[in-house]
Amino acid sequence: MAYKIIASQCTVCGACEFECPTAAIKMKGDTYIIDAAKCVECVGHFDKPQCAEVCPVPKTCVKV
Amino acid sequence: MSGQLVAFDDLFNDASQATLRSEIPSSGCSSSSCGSSAGPGDMPPEVWAKIKDHPCYSEEAHHYFARMHVAVAPACNIQCNYCNRKYDCANESRPGVVSEKLTPDQALRKVVTVANEVPQLSVLGIAGPGDACYDWKKTKATFEAVSREITDIKLCISTNGLALPDHVDELAAMNVDHVTITINMVDPEIGTKIYPWIYFRNRRYTGLEASQILHERQMQGLEMLTSRGILTKINSVMIPGVNDEHLKVVNAEVKKRGAFLHNIMPLISDPAHGTHYGLTGQRGPTHAELKALQDACAGGANLMRHCRQCRADAVGLLGEDRGQEFTLDQLPNAVHYDPAKREAYRELVASERGDHVAAKTRAAAELKENADRAILVAIATKGGGRINEHFGHAREFQVYEAGRDGVKFIGHRKVEDTYCLGGFGEDATLDSVIRTLEGVDAVLCSKVGDCPRKDLAKAGIAVTDAYAFDYIEAAIASYYASEHAVPVQALSA
Numbered sequence: 001m002a003y004k005i006i007a008s009q010c011t012v013c014g015a016c017e018f019e020c021p022t023a024a025i026k027m028k029g030d031t032y033i034i035d036a037a038k039c040v041e042c043v044g045h046f047d048k049p050q051c052a053e054v055c056p057v058p059k060t061c062v063k064v
Numbered sequence: 065m066s067g068q069l070v071a072f073d074d075l076f077n078d079a080s081q082a083t084l085r086s087e088i089p090s091s092g093c094s095s096s097s098c099g100s101s102a103g104p105g106d107m108p109p110e111v112w113a114k115i116k117d118h119p120c121y122s123e124e125a126h127h128y129f130a131r132m133h134v135a136v137a138p139a140c141n142i143q144c145n146y147c148n149r150k151y152d153c154a155n156e157s158r159p160g161v162v163s164e165k166l167t168p169d170q171a172l173r174k175v176v177t178v179a180n181e182v183p184q185l186s187v188l189g190i191a192g193p194g195d196a197c198y199d200w201k202k203t204k205a206t207f208e209a210v211s212r213e214i215t216d217i218k219l220c221i222s223t224n225g226l227a228l229p230d231h232v233d234e235l236a237a238m239n240v241d242h243v244t245i246t247i248n249m250v251d252p253e254i255g256t257k258i259y260p261w262i263y264f265r266n267r268r269y270t271g272l273e274a275s276q277i278l279h280e281r282q283m284q285g286l287e288m289l290t291s292r293g294i295l296t297k298i299n300s301v302m303i304p305g306v307n308d309e310h311l312k313v314v315n316a317e318v319k320k321r322g323a324f325l326h327n328i329m330p331l332i333s334d335p336a337h338g339t340h341y342g343l344t345g346q347r348g349p350t351h352a353e354l355k356a357l358q359d360a361c362a363g364g365a366n367l368m369r370h371c372r373q374c375r376a377d378a379v380g381l382l383g384e385d386r387g388q389e390f391t392l393d394q395l396p397n398a399v400h401y402d403p404a405k406r407e408a409y410r411e412l413v414a415s416e417r418g419d420h421v422a423a424k425t426r427a428a429a430e431l432k433e434n435a436d437r438a439i440l441v442a443i444a445t446k447g448g449g450r451i452n453e454h455f456g457h458a459r460e461f462q463v464y465e466a467g468r469d470g471v472k473f474i475g476h477r478k479v480e481d482t483y484c485l486g487g488f489g490e491d492a493t494l495d496s497v498i499r500t501l502e503g504v505d506a507v508l509c510s511k512v513g514d515c516p517r518k519d520l521a522k523a524g525i526a527v528t529d530a531y532a533f534d535y536i537e538a539a540i541a542s543y544y545a546s547e548h549a550v551p552v553q554a555l556s557a
Contacts, residue, residue, distance in 0.1 A: 014139050050266060053263055054268070
Protein backbone atom coordinates (compact mmCIF):
# COMPACT_ATOMS: atom_id res chain seq x y z
CA MET A 1 0.00 0.00 0.00
CA ALA A 2 1.31 3.36 -1.06
CA TYR A 3 0.58 6.66 -2.75
CA LYS A 4 2.30 8.14 -5.78
CA ILE A 5 2.63 11.61 -7.32
CA ILE A 6 1.55 12.27 -10.91
CA ALA A 7 4.68 14.20 -11.89
CA SER A 8 3.13 15.99 -14.88
CA GLN A 9 0.61 17.69 -12.60
CA CYS A 10 2.88 18.42 -9.63
CA THR A 11 3.57 22.14 -8.93
CA VAL A 12 6.64 21.19 -6.85
CA CYS A 13 5.40 23.27 -3.93
CA GLY A 14 6.85 20.78 -1.45
CA ALA A 15 3.98 20.83 1.05
CA CYS A 16 3.61 17.03 0.89
CA GLU A 17 7.29 16.59 1.69
CA PHE A 18 7.11 18.26 5.08
CA GLU A 19 3.64 16.99 5.94
CA CYS A 20 4.53 13.33 5.32
CA PRO A 21 4.76 11.62 8.74
CA THR A 22 7.13 8.89 7.52
CA ALA A 23 9.49 11.07 5.46
CA ALA A 24 8.61 9.04 2.39
CA ILE A 25 8.64 12.01 0.02
CA LYS A 26 11.84 13.41 -1.50
CA MET A 27 12.86 15.61 -4.39
CA LYS A 28 14.21 13.59 -7.27
CA GLY A 29 15.33 15.40 -10.42
CA ASP A 30 12.89 18.26 -10.76
CA THR A 31 9.87 16.75 -9.05
CA TYR A 32 8.87 14.99 -5.84
CA ILE A 33 8.48 11.24 -5.58
CA ILE A 34 7.02 8.97 -2.89
CA ASP A 35 9.12 6.05 -1.70
CA ALA A 36 6.56 3.22 -1.79
CA ALA A 37 8.56 1.26 0.76
CA LYS A 38 8.19 4.04 3.32
CA CYS A 39 4.61 5.15 2.55
CA VAL A 40 1.99 3.79 4.95
CA GLU A 41 -0.85 5.92 3.55
CA CYS A 42 -0.70 7.71 6.92
CA VAL A 43 -2.33 4.73 8.65
CA GLY A 44 -1.60 5.01 12.35
CA HIS A 45 -0.71 8.71 11.95
CA PHE A 46 -3.71 10.53 10.51
CA ASP A 47 -7.22 9.84 9.28
CA LYS A 48 -6.33 10.57 5.69
CA PRO A 49 -3.14 10.58 3.58
CA GLN A 50 -1.57 13.99 4.19
CA CYS A 51 -0.03 14.39 0.74
CA ALA A 52 -3.47 14.15 -0.89
CA GLU A 53 -5.05 16.38 1.78
CA VAL A 54 -2.62 19.26 1.24
CA CYS A 55 -1.89 18.92 -2.50
CA PRO A 56 -3.19 21.96 -4.43
CA VAL A 57 -3.82 19.99 -7.63
CA PRO A 58 -6.74 17.54 -7.70
CA LYS A 59 -5.92 13.85 -8.38
CA THR A 60 -2.17 14.39 -8.22
CA CYS A 61 -1.33 12.43 -5.04
CA VAL A 62 -3.14 9.14 -5.71
CA LYS A 63 -3.19 5.51 -4.59
CA VAL A 64 -0.78 3.31 -6.54
CA MET B 65 21.01 50.80 -14.84
CA SER B 66 18.86 53.70 -13.76
CA GLY B 67 18.06 56.62 -16.03
CA GLN B 68 19.10 60.19 -15.37
CA LEU B 69 17.16 62.80 -13.54
CA VAL B 70 18.52 65.85 -15.26
CA ALA B 71 17.32 68.35 -12.72
CA PHE B 72 19.15 66.54 -9.91
CA ASP B 73 22.43 66.08 -11.67
CA ASP B 74 22.69 69.76 -12.53
CA LEU B 75 22.70 70.55 -8.86
CA PHE B 76 25.84 68.60 -8.14
CA ASN B 77 29.33 68.96 -9.44
CA ASP B 78 30.85 66.08 -7.56
CA ALA B 79 30.76 63.19 -10.00
CA SER B 80 30.25 60.38 -7.52
CA GLN B 81 27.38 62.15 -5.86
CA ALA B 82 25.81 62.85 -9.22
CA THR B 83 26.00 59.16 -10.00
CA LEU B 84 24.23 58.34 -6.77
CA ARG B 85 21.65 61.03 -7.48
CA SER B 86 20.80 59.23 -10.65
CA GLU B 87 19.89 56.21 -8.54
CA ILE B 88 17.01 58.12 -7.02
CA PRO B 89 14.11 56.39 -8.68
CA SER B 90 14.30 55.98 -12.40
CA SER B 91 10.84 54.51 -12.50
CA GLY B 92 8.15 53.34 -10.22
CA CYS B 93 5.53 54.85 -8.04
CA SER B 94 5.52 58.47 -7.02
CA SER B 95 2.27 58.90 -5.29
CA SER B 96 1.21 60.92 -2.33
CA SER B 97 -1.57 60.45 0.18
CA CYS B 98 -1.27 56.71 -0.17
CA GLY B 99 0.31 54.29 2.16
CA SER B 100 0.14 55.90 5.53
CA SER B 101 -0.31 59.62 6.08
CA ALA B 102 2.25 62.16 5.04
CA GLY B 103 5.22 62.10 7.31
CA PRO B 104 6.93 62.22 10.67
CA GLY B 105 4.58 64.87 12.05
CA ASP B 106 1.48 62.76 11.59
CA MET B 107 2.21 59.72 13.71
CA PRO B 108 4.11 58.62 16.80
CA PRO B 109 7.88 58.74 16.21
CA GLU B 110 8.29 55.00 16.83
CA VAL B 111 5.79 54.23 14.05
CA TRP B 112 7.43 56.66 11.65
CA ALA B 113 10.80 55.07 12.37
CA LYS B 114 9.37 51.71 11.34
CA ILE B 115 7.77 52.77 8.08
CA LYS B 116 9.93 55.59 6.78
CA ASP B 117 12.02 53.33 4.55
CA HIS B 118 9.32 50.82 3.64
CA PRO B 119 7.92 51.51 0.16
CA CYS B 120 4.70 49.57 0.75
CA TYR B 121 3.83 51.24 4.05
CA SER B 122 4.93 54.83 3.63
CA GLU B 123 4.02 57.39 1.07
CA GLU B 124 7.38 59.09 1.51
CA ALA B 125 9.42 55.93 1.33
CA HIS B 126 8.12 54.60 -1.93
CA HIS B 127 9.50 57.55 -3.82
CA TYR B 128 12.96 56.43 -2.86
CA PHE B 129 13.17 52.88 -1.58
CA ALA B 130 12.91 49.47 -3.18
CA ARG B 131 11.79 46.08 -1.97
CA MET B 132 12.60 42.61 -3.11
CA HIS B 133 10.67 39.39 -2.68
CA VAL B 134 12.39 36.03 -2.59
CA ALA B 135 10.27 33.08 -3.67
CA VAL B 136 11.35 30.61 -0.99
CA ALA B 137 7.89 29.59 0.26
CA PRO B 138 6.03 27.69 -2.48
CA ALA B 139 3.80 25.56 -0.24
CA CYS B 140 0.34 26.84 0.67
CA ASN B 141 -2.34 25.74 3.10
CA ILE B 142 -5.43 27.17 1.46
CA GLN B 143 -6.97 27.33 -2.01
CA CYS B 144 -8.30 30.67 -3.24
CA ASN B 145 -10.56 30.96 -6.26
CA TYR B 146 -8.35 33.71 -7.73
CA CYS B 147 -5.13 31.71 -7.53
CA ASN B 148 -3.61 28.98 -9.66
CA ARG B 149 -0.04 28.33 -8.63
CA LYS B 150 0.74 26.08 -11.57
CA TYR B 151 0.85 29.14 -13.79
CA ASP B 152 4.21 30.84 -14.29
CA CYS B 153 5.21 33.57 -16.70
CA ALA B 154 8.17 35.97 -16.63
CA ASN B 155 6.18 38.71 -18.35
CA GLU B 156 3.32 38.74 -15.96
CA SER B 157 3.01 40.75 -12.80
CA ARG B 158 0.57 39.54 -10.21
CA PRO B 159 0.73 37.98 -6.77
CA GLY B 160 1.74 34.35 -6.59
CA VAL B 161 3.55 34.35 -9.92
CA VAL B 162 7.27 33.51 -9.96
CA SER B 163 9.80 32.30 -12.47
CA GLU B 164 12.03 30.25 -10.19
CA LYS B 165 11.74 29.04 -6.64
CA LEU B 166 14.76 29.51 -4.39
CA THR B 167 16.23 27.63 -1.46
CA PRO B 168 17.15 29.78 1.56
CA ASP B 169 20.84 29.60 0.52
CA GLN B 170 20.08 30.74 -2.99
CA ALA B 171 17.87 33.50 -1.58
CA LEU B 172 20.76 34.78 0.55
CA ARG B 173 23.00 34.98 -2.52
CA LYS B 174 20.29 36.83 -4.41
CA VAL B 175 19.60 39.36 -1.65
CA VAL B 176 23.29 40.19 -1.16
CA THR B 177 23.79 40.56 -4.92
CA VAL B 178 20.81 42.91 -5.17
CA ALA B 179 21.90 44.89 -2.09
CA ASN B 180 25.32 45.44 -3.69
CA GLU B 181 23.82 46.64 -6.96
CA VAL B 182 20.55 48.36 -6.01
CA PRO B 183 21.25 51.02 -3.36
CA GLN B 184 17.52 51.75 -2.97
CA LEU B 185 16.96 48.31 -1.43
CA SER B 186 15.48 48.61 2.05
CA VAL B 187 13.05 45.71 2.46
CA LEU B 188 13.18 41.95 2.03
CA GLY B 189 9.75 40.39 1.80
CA ILE B 190 8.58 36.82 1.56
CA ALA B 191 5.23 36.64 -0.20
CA GLY B 192 5.08 33.02 -1.24
CA PRO B 193 4.48 32.07 -3.99
CA GLY B 194 2.62 29.90 -1.46
CA ASP B 195 2.22 31.04 2.14
CA ALA B 196 5.21 32.37 4.11
CA CYS B 197 3.82 31.32 7.50
CA TYR B 198 2.79 27.84 6.39
CA ASP B 199 6.11 27.13 4.61
CA TRP B 200 7.71 28.42 7.79
CA LYS B 201 11.04 26.59 7.96
CA LYS B 202 12.18 28.09 4.66
CA THR B 203 10.90 31.54 5.55
CA LYS B 204 12.67 31.48 8.90
CA ALA B 205 15.94 30.11 7.53
CA THR B 206 15.98 32.82 4.87
CA PHE B 207 15.32 35.68 7.29
CA GLU B 208 17.95 34.43 9.72
CA ALA B 209 20.63 34.05 7.04
CA VAL B 210 19.96 37.44 5.44
CA SER B 211 19.70 39.46 8.65
CA ARG B 212 23.05 38.02 9.79
CA GLU B 213 24.63 39.38 6.62
CA ILE B 214 22.71 42.65 6.15
CA THR B 215 21.80 43.81 9.63
CA ASP B 216 19.73 46.87 8.70
CA ILE B 217 17.44 45.25 6.12
CA LYS B 218 13.76 45.35 7.01
CA LEU B 219 12.00 41.98 7.06
CA CYS B 220 8.44 41.67 5.89
CA ILE B 221 6.04 38.83 5.20
CA SER B 222 2.70 38.30 3.54
CA THR B 223 0.34 35.55 4.65
CA ASN B 224 -3.22 34.30 4.41
CA GLY B 225 -3.24 34.20 8.22
CA LEU B 226 -4.19 30.57 8.77
CA ALA B 227 -0.80 29.57 10.21
CA LEU B 228 0.03 33.06 11.49
CA PRO B 229 -0.88 32.66 15.19
CA ASP B 230 1.62 29.78 15.46
CA HIS B 231 4.54 32.04 14.47
CA VAL B 232 3.82 35.50 15.86
CA ASP B 233 6.31 35.13 18.71
CA GLU B 234 9.06 33.99 16.37
CA LEU B 235 8.28 36.88 14.03
CA ALA B 236 8.62 39.29 16.93
CA ALA B 237 11.89 37.66 18.00
CA MET B 238 13.31 38.06 14.49
CA ASN B 239 12.33 41.76 14.42
CA VAL B 240 9.87 41.29 11.58
CA ASP B 241 7.94 44.49 12.05
CA HIS B 242 5.72 44.43 8.97
CA VAL B 243 3.18 41.70 8.29
CA THR B 244 0.53 41.65 5.58
CA ILE B 245 -2.55 39.46 6.00
CA THR B 246 -4.87 38.87 3.07
CA ILE B 247 -8.40 39.16 4.48
CA ASN B 248 -11.22 39.01 1.95
CA MET B 249 -14.12 38.57 4.36
CA VAL B 250 -15.18 38.62 7.98
CA ASP B 251 -18.35 36.66 7.18
CA PRO B 252 -17.67 32.95 6.54
CA GLU B 253 -20.75 32.69 4.32
CA ILE B 254 -19.03 35.05 1.91
CA GLY B 255 -15.82 33.08 2.42
CA THR B 256 -17.44 29.98 0.92
CA LYS B 257 -17.50 31.78 -2.45
CA ILE B 258 -13.79 32.60 -2.23
CA TYR B 259 -12.13 29.60 -0.51
CA PRO B 260 -13.00 26.06 -1.67
CA TRP B 261 -10.80 24.46 1.01
CA ILE B 262 -8.18 24.94 3.70
CA TYR B 263 -5.64 22.52 5.20
CA PHE B 264 -5.43 22.94 8.96
CA ARG B 265 -4.10 20.69 11.72
CA ASN B 266 -3.52 17.79 9.32
CA ARG B 267 -6.93 17.86 7.73
CA ARG B 268 -8.67 19.39 4.78
CA TYR B 269 -11.79 21.43 5.54
CA THR B 270 -14.30 22.62 2.95
CA GLY B 271 -17.41 24.80 2.87
CA LEU B 272 -18.50 26.99 5.74
CA GLU B 273 -16.27 25.23 8.25
CA ALA B 274 -13.17 26.10 6.21
CA SER B 275 -14.02 29.80 6.06
CA GLN B 276 -15.02 29.87 9.73
CA ILE B 277 -11.63 28.52 10.82
CA LEU B 278 -9.74 30.81 8.43
CA HIS B 279 -11.67 33.85 9.66
CA GLU B 280 -11.02 33.07 13.34
CA ARG B 281 -7.31 32.48 12.74
CA GLN B 282 -6.98 35.72 10.75
CA MET B 283 -8.59 37.79 13.50
CA GLN B 284 -6.52 36.04 16.17
CA GLY B 285 -3.31 36.63 14.22
CA LEU B 286 -4.11 40.30 13.67
CA GLU B 287 -4.84 40.86 17.35
CA MET B 288 -1.62 39.08 18.37
CA LEU B 289 0.44 41.25 16.01
CA THR B 290 -1.23 44.43 17.24
CA SER B 291 -0.57 43.56 20.86
CA ARG B 292 3.14 43.11 20.06
CA GLY B 293 3.41 46.40 18.19
CA ILE B 294 4.01 44.76 14.81
CA LEU B 295 2.57 46.88 11.99
CA THR B 296 -0.05 45.02 10.02
CA LYS B 297 -1.29 45.71 6.53
CA ILE B 298 -4.50 44.05 5.35
CA ASN B 299 -4.78 43.12 1.70
CA SER B 300 -8.27 42.53 0.33
CA VAL B 301 -9.14 41.37 -3.16
CA MET B 302 -12.22 43.21 -4.44
CA ILE B 303 -14.46 40.66 -6.19
CA PRO B 304 -17.55 42.33 -7.70
CA GLY B 305 -20.76 40.65 -6.63
CA VAL B 306 -18.93 38.52 -4.02
CA ASN B 307 -17.31 40.77 -1.41
CA ASP B 308 -17.30 44.31 -2.84
CA GLU B 309 -19.90 45.81 -0.50
CA HIS B 310 -18.68 43.57 2.33
CA LEU B 311 -15.16 45.05 2.24
CA LYS B 312 -16.51 48.15 4.00
CA VAL B 313 -17.30 45.90 6.95
CA VAL B 314 -13.86 44.27 6.65
CA ASN B 315 -12.28 47.73 6.74
CA ALA B 316 -14.07 48.61 9.97
CA GLU B 317 -13.33 45.24 11.61
CA VAL B 318 -9.61 45.28 10.87
CA LYS B 319 -9.31 48.88 11.99
CA LYS B 320 -10.95 47.89 15.27
CA ARG B 321 -8.27 45.22 15.73
CA GLY B 322 -5.40 47.62 15.10
CA ALA B 323 -4.56 47.19 11.40
CA PHE B 324 -2.22 49.95 10.26
CA LEU B 325 -3.17 49.99 6.58
CA HIS B 326 -5.87 48.50 4.34
CA ASN B 327 -5.02 47.73 0.74
CA ILE B 328 -8.06 47.01 -1.43
CA MET B 329 -6.88 45.49 -4.68
CA PRO B 330 -8.85 44.69 -7.83
CA LEU B 331 -9.42 41.03 -8.69
CA ILE B 332 -7.21 39.98 -11.59
CA SER B 333 -9.23 37.52 -13.61
CA ASP B 334 -8.47 35.97 -16.99
CA PRO B 335 -9.37 32.53 -18.37
CA ALA B 336 -5.74 32.17 -19.51
CA HIS B 337 -4.58 32.18 -15.87
CA GLY B 338 -6.51 28.97 -15.22
CA THR B 339 -8.01 30.22 -11.96
CA HIS B 340 -11.53 29.28 -10.87
CA TYR B 341 -12.69 32.88 -11.26
CA GLY B 342 -10.94 33.21 -14.62
CA LEU B 343 -12.54 30.04 -15.95
CA THR B 344 -16.02 30.88 -14.67
CA GLY B 345 -16.06 34.42 -16.06
CA GLN B 346 -15.97 36.28 -12.72
CA ARG B 347 -14.96 39.83 -13.66
CA GLY B 348 -12.69 42.24 -11.82
CA PRO B 349 -13.81 45.77 -10.84
CA THR B 350 -13.44 48.87 -13.03
CA HIS B 351 -11.19 51.79 -11.98
CA ALA B 352 -14.31 53.73 -10.99
CA GLU B 353 -15.75 50.88 -8.89
CA LEU B 354 -12.45 50.41 -7.05
CA LYS B 355 -12.12 54.13 -6.32
CA ALA B 356 -15.74 54.35 -5.16
CA LEU B 357 -15.16 51.53 -2.68
CA GLN B 358 -11.87 53.03 -1.46
CA ASP B 359 -13.54 56.40 -1.03
CA ALA B 360 -16.43 54.78 0.86
CA CYS B 361 -13.87 53.37 3.31
CA ALA B 362 -12.43 56.82 4.11
CA GLY B 363 -12.38 57.41 7.83
CA GLY B 364 -11.76 53.73 8.56
CA ALA B 365 -8.39 52.00 8.39
CA ASN B 366 -5.92 54.03 6.27
CA LEU B 367 -6.03 52.98 2.64
CA MET B 368 -3.07 52.09 0.51
CA ARG B 369 -3.61 53.08 -3.11
CA HIS B 370 -0.21 52.58 -4.66
CA CYS B 371 -0.11 48.77 -4.67
CA ARG B 372 1.07 47.24 -7.94
CA GLN B 373 0.04 43.68 -6.99
CA CYS B 374 3.59 42.59 -7.58
CA ARG B 375 5.05 39.17 -8.19
CA ALA B 376 6.34 36.95 -5.40
CA ASP B 377 9.85 37.44 -6.85
CA ALA B 378 9.68 41.17 -7.64
CA VAL B 379 12.87 43.27 -7.31
CA GLY B 380 13.06 47.07 -7.36
CA LEU B 381 10.87 50.10 -6.80
CA LEU B 382 7.13 49.60 -6.81
CA GLY B 383 6.02 49.75 -10.43
CA GLU B 384 9.29 48.48 -11.85
CA ASP B 385 10.50 44.92 -11.85
CA ARG B 386 14.19 44.18 -12.17
CA GLY B 387 13.78 40.51 -11.26
CA GLN B 388 15.07 39.38 -14.64
CA GLU B 389 18.45 40.98 -13.91
CA PHE B 390 18.92 38.76 -10.88
CA THR B 391 17.92 35.26 -11.93
CA LEU B 392 19.81 32.34 -10.40
CA ASP B 393 22.06 31.80 -13.42
CA GLN B 394 23.29 35.40 -13.14
CA LEU B 395 24.19 35.27 -9.44
CA PRO B 396 27.81 34.88 -8.38
CA ASN B 397 28.61 31.67 -6.49
CA ALA B 398 30.22 33.50 -3.60
CA VAL B 399 28.86 36.82 -2.41
CA HIS B 400 30.10 39.42 0.03
CA TYR B 401 27.93 42.28 1.21
CA ASP B 402 29.32 45.77 0.77
CA PRO B 403 27.24 48.33 2.69
CA ALA B 404 28.92 51.43 1.19
CA LYS B 405 26.50 52.08 -1.66
CA ARG B 406 23.30 51.66 0.36
CA GLU B 407 24.63 53.88 3.15
CA ALA B 408 25.66 56.69 0.80
CA TYR B 409 22.29 56.54 -0.93
CA ARG B 410 20.44 56.80 2.38
CA GLU B 411 22.29 59.97 3.33
CA LEU B 412 21.39 61.56 0.04
CA VAL B 413 17.73 60.61 0.29
CA ALA B 414 17.50 62.12 3.75
CA SER B 415 18.11 65.59 2.29
CA GLU B 416 16.13 65.14 -0.92
CA ARG B 417 12.93 63.92 0.75
CA GLY B 418 12.90 66.99 3.02
CA ASP B 419 12.65 69.27 -0.04
CA HIS B 420 9.89 67.16 -1.52
CA VAL B 421 7.77 67.24 1.63
CA ALA B 422 8.11 71.02 1.82
CA ALA B 423 6.96 71.46 -1.80
CA LYS B 424 4.00 69.19 -1.16
CA THR B 425 2.93 70.99 1.96
CA ARG B 426 2.99 74.35 0.18
CA ALA B 427 0.88 72.92 -2.66
CA ALA B 428 -1.73 71.58 -0.25
CA ALA B 429 -2.00 74.90 1.58
CA GLU B 430 -2.50 76.88 -1.63
CA LEU B 431 -5.17 74.53 -2.94
CA LYS B 432 -7.04 74.53 0.32
CA GLU B 433 -7.53 78.26 0.04
CA ASN B 434 -8.29 78.49 -3.62
CA ALA B 435 -9.74 75.29 -5.08
CA ASP B 436 -13.40 75.20 -6.05
CA ARG B 437 -13.94 71.87 -7.84
CA ALA B 438 -11.94 68.62 -7.92
CA ILE B 439 -10.10 67.56 -11.08
CA LEU B 440 -8.23 64.36 -11.99
CA VAL B 441 -4.67 64.79 -13.28
CA ALA B 442 -2.59 61.95 -14.76
CA ILE B 443 1.19 62.11 -14.32
CA ALA B 444 3.94 60.51 -16.40
CA THR B 445 6.84 59.82 -14.04
CA LYS B 446 9.91 57.65 -13.68
CA GLY B 447 9.87 58.21 -9.93
CA GLY B 448 11.64 60.49 -7.49
CA GLY B 449 8.36 62.37 -7.01
CA ARG B 450 8.86 64.37 -10.20
CA ILE B 451 7.27 64.73 -13.63
CA ASN B 452 10.06 63.17 -15.65
CA GLU B 453 8.63 60.75 -18.22
CA HIS B 454 7.65 61.31 -21.87
CA PHE B 455 3.96 60.83 -22.64
CA GLY B 456 4.74 58.18 -25.23
CA HIS B 457 7.13 56.22 -23.00
CA ALA B 458 4.89 55.99 -19.95
CA ARG B 459 4.08 52.42 -18.97
CA GLU B 460 1.61 53.71 -16.43
CA PHE B 461 0.10 57.02 -15.34
CA GLN B 462 -0.21 58.10 -11.72
CA VAL B 463 -3.64 59.64 -11.19
CA TYR B 464 -4.09 62.44 -8.66
CA GLU B 465 -7.16 64.31 -7.55
CA ALA B 466 -6.68 68.04 -6.94
CA GLY B 467 -9.24 69.99 -4.96
CA ARG B 468 -9.88 71.53 -1.59
CA ASP B 469 -8.31 68.55 0.17
CA GLY B 470 -5.03 69.24 -1.61
CA VAL B 471 -3.41 66.86 -4.08
CA LYS B 472 -4.28 63.25 -3.37
CA PHE B 473 -2.98 60.14 -5.08
CA ILE B 474 -5.90 58.10 -6.39
CA GLY B 475 -4.29 55.16 -8.17
CA HIS B 476 -2.34 54.15 -11.22
CA ARG B 477 -3.53 53.27 -14.72
CA LYS B 478 -1.44 50.73 -16.58
CA VAL B 479 -0.78 51.23 -20.28
CA GLU B 480 -1.04 47.96 -22.21
CA ASP B 481 1.49 48.90 -24.90
CA THR B 482 3.52 52.06 -24.63
CA TYR B 483 2.43 54.52 -27.28
CA CYS B 484 5.80 55.51 -28.60
CA LEU B 485 8.25 52.79 -29.63
CA GLY B 486 11.46 53.99 -31.22
CA GLY B 487 9.95 57.37 -32.04
CA PHE B 488 6.91 56.15 -33.96
CA GLY B 489 3.54 56.74 -32.39
CA GLU B 490 0.93 54.11 -33.26
CA ASP B 491 -2.61 55.38 -33.71
CA ALA B 492 -4.27 52.20 -32.48
CA THR B 493 -2.20 52.26 -29.29
CA LEU B 494 -2.91 55.95 -28.74
CA ASP B 495 -6.63 55.14 -28.79
CA SER B 496 -6.12 52.55 -26.07
CA VAL B 497 -4.04 55.01 -24.00
CA ILE B 498 -6.86 57.53 -24.30
CA ARG B 499 -9.34 54.89 -23.11
CA THR B 500 -7.04 54.17 -20.18
CA LEU B 501 -7.21 57.86 -19.25
CA GLU B 502 -11.01 57.92 -19.16
CA GLY B 503 -12.33 60.48 -16.65
CA VAL B 504 -8.97 62.29 -16.43
CA ASP B 505 -8.99 66.08 -16.99
CA ALA B 506 -5.32 66.65 -17.76
CA VAL B 507 -1.99 64.88 -18.30
CA LEU B 508 1.32 66.34 -17.11
CA CYS B 509 4.47 64.84 -18.63
CA SER B 510 8.04 65.84 -19.46
CA LYS B 511 7.45 65.83 -23.24
CA VAL B 512 4.60 65.21 -25.66
CA GLY B 513 4.20 65.36 -29.46
CA ASP B 514 1.71 67.46 -31.43
CA CYS B 515 -0.29 64.50 -32.71
CA PRO B 516 -1.17 62.93 -29.35
CA ARG B 517 -1.80 66.43 -28.01
CA LYS B 518 -4.49 66.97 -30.66
CA ASP B 519 -6.09 63.57 -30.18
CA LEU B 520 -6.15 63.98 -26.43
CA ALA B 521 -7.75 67.42 -26.84
CA LYS B 522 -10.45 65.84 -29.01
CA ALA B 523 -11.11 63.40 -26.17
CA GLY B 524 -11.42 66.33 -23.77
CA ILE B 525 -8.07 65.74 -22.05
CA ALA B 526 -5.53 68.55 -21.79
CA VAL B 527 -1.84 67.63 -21.90
CA THR B 528 1.21 69.75 -21.13
CA ASP B 529 4.95 69.41 -20.68
CA ALA B 530 5.25 72.86 -19.10
CA TYR B 531 5.98 71.30 -15.70
CA ALA B 532 8.74 68.94 -16.79
CA PHE B 533 10.96 67.82 -13.87
CA ASP B 534 8.90 69.65 -11.22
CA TYR B 535 7.69 67.94 -8.08
CA ILE B 536 4.34 66.31 -8.82
CA GLU B 537 2.14 67.94 -6.19
CA ALA B 538 3.56 71.42 -6.72
CA ALA B 539 3.10 71.11 -10.49
CA ILE B 540 -0.49 69.98 -10.11
CA ALA B 541 -1.25 72.91 -7.81
CA SER B 542 0.29 75.34 -10.33
CA TYR B 543 -1.60 73.72 -13.19
CA TYR B 544 -4.83 73.95 -11.23
CA ALA B 545 -4.21 77.63 -10.55
CA SER B 546 -3.44 78.43 -14.19
CA GLU B 547 -6.57 76.64 -15.42
CA HIS B 548 -8.87 78.11 -12.83
CA ALA B 549 -7.38 81.60 -12.78
CA VAL B 550 -6.95 81.64 -9.03
CA PRO B 551 -4.04 83.51 -7.49
CA VAL B 552 -1.72 80.63 -6.70
CA GLN B 553 1.90 81.61 -6.90
CA ALA B 554 4.30 79.44 -8.87
CA LEU B 555 5.08 76.51 -6.63
CA SER B 556 7.30 74.48 -8.86
CA ALA B 557 10.30 73.36 -6.90
